[in-house]
Amino acid sequence: MFESWGRYPKATQRVLPLAWRSDALPARSGPVLAVGQGRSYGDVCLNDGGTVLTTGRLDRFISFDEKSGVVRCEAGMTLADLISFALPRGFFVPVVPGTQLVSVGGAIANDIHGKNHGRAGTFGRHVRWLELLRSDGERKECVPGDPLFAATVAGLGLTGLITAAEIQLVPVSGPFIIEQRVPFRTLDEFFDIDAGSRDFEYTVAWIDAFSRDVRGIYYRGDHSQRPGRAAPGKRPLEVPADFPSFALSGPAVRAFNALVALEARLAKRQRETNVRSFFFPLDRIGRWNRIYGQRGFLQFQCVVPSRDHVRDLLGRVRISGQGSFLTVLKTFGDMPSPGLLSFPRPGITLALDFANRGPDTLRLLGELEEVVRAAGGALYPAKDATMSPRTFAASYPRLAEFERFVDPGFSSSFWRRVARA
Amino acid sequence: MKRVVVLGATSAIAQHVARLYAEQGASLFLAARNPERLAAVAADARARGATQVETAVLDLDDLRAHAGLFEAADAALGPPDVVLLAHGVLGSREAGPEEAPAILHTDLVSPTSLLLQAARRMEARRAGTLVAISSVAGDRGRAANPVYGAAKAGLTALLSALRQRLSPSGVSVLTVKPGFVDTPMTAHLPEMPFAVGPDRVARDILRALERGADVVYTPLIWRLVMLVVRLLPEKLFKKLSF
Ligand SMILES: Cc1cc2nc3c(=O)[nH]c(=O)nc-3n(C[C@H](O)[C@H](O)[C@H](O)COP(=O)(O)OP(=O)(O)OC[C@H]3O[C@@H](n4cnc5c(N)ncnc54)[C@H](O)[C@@H]3O)c2cc1C
């Protein structure tokens, strides 16, 4: 039995580990899907009834130019390894998500975004070249501007196996970040702070989804000019496999959120921290997804055009009484995303997570999805396990164009669920 | 900076050893039989900061090529500080008389020839360290993998003998005994107790080299496990099925 980071849904699939970029695809029957670190939440990284090709061993560097910061590596390399390599050489990864335990291939295939979306756009914008291995054995090199490149970035693994990529790193002085935390008490306050934070490279807000007026904390930061070396990462504590799921009962989630709010209010408003604790606080606890128990949890990340939609969504969540453990709010900038199916677009993105309580949870997600579709927004495939084909088609207008590039030998649980027949 | 020769450089464990040395700025001579794979390992070492990386493509089963291999390494880098042997094949429980000679050839005959070649050169120079990846499987033969176990037992014995012989010349010999390591060699095995990644094994090898150790079990738990396994009386051992 296999599961994604959300532990929902489960899949039965064959696993074939790849070891060499130069090897042909292994002998197989039925559809295959390349996967990275399995850090997607829903079913984009699952292939129920089929085969997944794991890429963890495709973790070699191919070349690095220390002057320009252009790095070429195999697609299974994790951003954690890339960051460990880049920092001492005076560079950083241009776009990082909330965990460094994702692969370069996964970062491309979901065209991920980070706290610097306004400045840097998505990960795909910094990819200068990639190599794709198709199920017919053909190897294709693509660069920005090629139709196959636009299909493969945010291509959800459906255009073939990405074997390698070239990425433009960004120069930094050292491993430190100057971070500011600004508490807010209403959604309007969030937007005021956000408007006043254009000079910061990185911005994101955490909100307490239980609070009636949308209280929360706005985090913003910039790379510090101070040089130095990062302390070697500590081995994270790991949540045991049989962690009791009552830990996520309503009162516990409520208490946790109150605690985070209090902690931030008491903490110093500005501090210097290192990149790992600024970007990847959750990585300090290994396999934290286990706290949701066997039934797992469902993420819901959408982008909507206006603050009224956010207000509407949060109101519905509050009324439902289904606590969201971590709720994140952020505005996307207007840098165009390079992929035909890229999720980021101008607007406000809201991410929520819900313990899987069966039909009640699914009903709430369906209701939120309706709001997003009516608003002309979109849901993020990397975090989705429930969206309907109708919503997918409505929110990804270049779907038909994309379909021409799908490799007939590749498929995923997500694709079979959302693609029009 | 260190000069390191890695034979069987496409092995997962060897690759991680090469990475660690590359990050220290060492010069590397890498030999393996598959040219594309070898090129990938060499490129990785260069990007990570190796001072110099040279490669040789050859089938290490070909004994006649062994002398020339060390000549080539010397010519490319100068005399090596460390020679690591990592190539191997696993064989299986079912390996019969038809397959056994080939397994013994790759896992014992070829390493013996290579180690004796390298030993002669290091002995003459009175410097250097030989490292070979044997296995806990060589500590006691088991029905699970008889031919492989026999080859690794032979390799362990050879390394012990060379250590004694070379000790007066100031040449050291490190025997590496991994337990289960998650690599392509073991990808098909359903169950692997105490399994670790090849990165962990590589770190243990470098640490053992720094310490000047003679034998290293990696991870360390196997030292205890194999102590117990070796102590089991034959009367009992023959009835067990692990
Ligand atoms: C704690 C946490 C925080 C996160 N924060 C963010 C965030 O801030 N922003 C954001 O955008 N995302 C975020 N994510 C989601 C995560 O970044 C993406 O799901 C990412 O794609 C995961 O990478 P992966 O290597 O685990 O890929 P997987 O989940 O294994 O696969 C993801 C997709 O990539 C495809 N794929 C993977 N490798 C290849 C390859 N070599 N060739 C072709 N296709 C491939 C798969 O088929 C699948 O469709 C977060 C996830 C977690 C767990």
Ligand SMILES: NC(=O)c1ccc[n+]([C@@H]2O[C@H](COP(=O)([O-])OP(=O)(O)OC[C@H]3O[C@@H](n4cnc5c(N)ncnc54)[C@H](OP(=O)(O)O)[C@@H]3O)[C@@H](O)[C@H]2O)c1
């Ligand atoms: N994995 C374990 O659990 C484990 C445990 C104990 C000991 N070991 C030992 O560790 C060593 C390294 O193995 P590994 O785990 O890293 O597995 P691996 O990645 O499968 O490496 C084995 C390597 O041996 C190479 N090889 C085999 N025959 C060869 C030949 N005739 N000429 C040249 N190269 C040859 C293979 O080359 P190709 O790439 O060309 O096939 C492959 O790179 C082996 O000696 C193994 O016995 C492994």
